[in-house]
Amino acid sequence: MKLLVHILCLCLALALAWAHHLGNGGHRSAAHDRCEGLEMDAVAVNEEGIPYFFNGDHLFKGFHGKAELSNESFSELDDHHHLGHVDAAFRMHYEDSPSDHDHMFFFLDHKVFSYYQHKLEDGYPKNISEVFPGIPDHLDAAVECPKPECDEDSVIFFKKDNIYHYNVKTKAVDEKEFSSMPKCTSAFRFMEHYYCFHGHLFSKFDPKTGEVHGRYPKEARDYFMRCSNFSAESDHVERERCSRVHLDAITSDNAGNMYAFRGHHFLRKDEGNDTLKADTIENAFKELHSEVDAVFSYENHLYMIKDDQIFVYKVGEPHTHLDGYPKPLKEELGIEGPIDTAFVCESHHVAHIIKGQNIYEVDLKASPRSVINEHQISLFKKVDAAMCNSGGVKVIVGNHFYHFDSPILLVAGKALPEQHKVSLWLFGCDH
Numbered sequence: 001m002k003l004l005v006h007i008l009c010l011c012l013a014l015a016l017a018w019a020h021h022l023g024n025g026g027h028r029s030a031a032h033d034r035c036e037g038l039e040m041d042a043v044a045v046n047e048e049g050i051p052y053f054f055n056g057d058h059l060f061k062g063f064h065g066k067a068e069l070s071n072e073s074f075s076e077l078d079d080h081h082h083l084g085h086v087d088a089a090f091r092m093h094y095e096d097s098p099s100d101h102d103h104m105f106f107f108l109d110h111k112v113f114s115y116y117q118h119k120l121e122d123g124y125p126k127n128i129s130e131v132f133p134g135i136p137d138h139l140d141a142a143v144e145c146p147k148p149e150c151d152e153d154s155v156i157f158f159k160k161d162n163i164y165h166y167n168v169k170t171k172a173v174d175e176k177e178f179s180s181m182p183k184c185t186s187a188f189r190f191m192e193h194y195y196c197f198h199g200h201l202f203s204k205f206d207p208k209t210g211e212v213h214g215r216y217p218k219e220a221r222d223y224f225m226r227c228s229n230f231s232a233e234s235d236h237v238e239r240e241r242c243s244r245v246h247l248d249a250i251t252s253d254n255a256g257n258m259y260a261f262r263g264h265h266f267l268r269k270d271e272g273n274d275t276l277k278a279d280t281i282e283n284a285f286k287e288l289h290s291e292v293d294a295v296f297s298y299e300n301h302l303y304m305i306k307d308d309q310i311f312v313y314k315v316g317e318p319h320t321h322l323d324g325y326p327k328p329l330k331e332e333l334g335i336e337g338p339i340d341t342a343f344v345c346e347s348h349h350v351a352h353i354i355k356g357q358n359i360y361e362v363d364l365k366a367s368p369r370s371v372i373n374e375h376q377i378s379l380f381k382k383v384d385a386a387m388c389n390s391g392g393v394k395v396i397v398g399n400h401f402y403h404f405d406s407p408i409l410l411v412a413g414k415a416l417p418e419q420h421k422v423s424l425w426l427f428g429c430d431h
C-alpha cells in the first residue's frame, strides 16, 4: 500500500511538473492569450491607473500586450504561497491615510499583501483578519469604493453569495446581498464605474445596491481587451463605441467625416449623419493591414503612419492607396518614426506631430518637407491620438479627451482643461 501511494505521488508529481512545463514553456502564449476569453482571477488598476489583470500565475498589464509572470512584478507573492494565483485585488482609496492610499492590495488564501509601486510594504504579508477584521479568507473578488460612490470610503469584498462593505475608516463591516448580480470571479473599478467579471463575461453594477442595469452580461474581451479577432457574436459598432481600450488614431477628412482607429478596426461617422459604422482596417486600407500609430487628413488624402512608414490614401469609395507608398516617414515628412499622433487643422498646411512630450511642426507645402518648429507639451506625458477641426484640437489620452481652441493653446497650456469621456462624447456610448 505504502509503495502504491509512493508511486501515485510520483506520478502526480510528474504530471504536475509536466503541466507546469506546458504552462510556462512552448504553450505559454496559447495558454495565456487573453483574446481566447480567459477568466481573470483578480483585476485592479495600479498607481497610474493602468489596469492589471491576473490569470493564474500570469499578469496582463494594460489592455493589450503579452502576459508576464506575476512574480516578475510582485516577487513576494510567491514566497509564502505557491498557489500560483491571486484571489482578489484592489487599489485602496483612502486619502486620510497616506500609508494606505493608492496602495495595491492582493489577497491570497488567508494573506493580504500591500504594495506601492511594486514594492511590498514593511510587515506584509499579514493575515486578512489582522488588516480587514471581519473579512473572510479565500476571497473571490474585491474592489475599492470611495465616497461618494459608496456612502463612505469602502472596500467591497465578494465571497460566494456574500458581499461585505468594509468601511476603511471605522473598520465596520456591513454584509449585504447583491441578489441580482452574478457571482464575481474578479471585480474592478474603472472610470468611476464598477464591473463584476464572471468567466469571460462582465456586468456593470451599482456598488451601493449591487443592481445591474442595462443589457448585461457582456464580453470582457470586447471592452477591456484589444484583440485582432473578436467573438462571433460581437457587435462591432457597439464594441468600438464603448470599448475602454484607448484609440490608436483619429481624424476627420475635409468633408467632415470622422474616422477613429483601434487595433484592427475603425469607426466612421459621416458629416451630417449620426449613425456610426464599423469596418476593419484590412478591408478599407488593405495595404496598412492593422494597428496604425497616427492618421491625419490633408487635401482630401488620409496620411496614415505606422512605425517608420507612411501610407497615403485618396479619400473616396473605396479609398485608393497612392502609387509609390508606403514610404519612409523620414523621407516624406522629415521626421523619424515611430510617432504617437499627428494632426492638421482645417485648411492649414502644417502637420503637428507629437512624439512623447515633443510636438513638431512640418510644413506640408515645402519640398522636401522638414521640421520647422519644435515645442514641448507640459500637460501630457504621452498622447494616444489627436484631431483638429473647426472646433479646435481634441487630445485623447486613455479614455478621455481634452479640448483646446488651437495648437498654440495646447503647447502653452499649464492646467488641464475639463476632461470628457471618449466613449460618451465622441461616440455617444452612455454606459
Ligand SMILES: *[C@@H]1O[C@H](CO)[C@@H](O)[C@H](O)[C@H]1NC(C)=O
Pocket (backbone or CB within 6 Å): 024, 057, 069, 071, 072, 075, 078, 084
Ligand atoms: C516566478 O514563477 C515561476 C513559475 O511560477 C518560477 O519558475 C520562477 O522561479 C519565479 N521567479 C521568481 C523570481 O520567484
Ligand SMILES: *[C@@H]1O[C@H](CO)[C@@H](O)[C@H](O)[C@H]1NC(C)=O
Pocket (backbone or CB within 6 Å): 110, 127, 130
Ligand atoms: C495568521 O493566521 C494563521 C493561520 O490562521 C495563524 O496560525 C497565525 O497565528 C496568524 N498570525 C497572526 C499574526 O495573527
Ligand SMILES: *[C@@H]1O[C@H](CO)[C@@H](O)[C@H](O)[C@H]1NC(C)=O
Pocket (backbone or CB within 6 Å): 229, 230, 231, 232
Ligand atoms: C476569428 O474568430 C472566428 C470565430 O470567432 C473564426 O471563425 C475565424 O476563423 C477567426 N479568424 C481569424 C483570422 O483568426
Ligand SMILES: *[C@@H]1O[C@H](CO)[C@@H](O)[C@H](O)[C@H]1NC(C)=O
Pocket (backbone or CB within 6 Å): 272, 273, 274, 275, 277
Ligand atoms: C446615415 O447612415 C446610415 C448608415 O449608412 C444610412 O442608413 C442612413 O440613410 C444615413 N442617413 C442620412 C440622413 O443620410
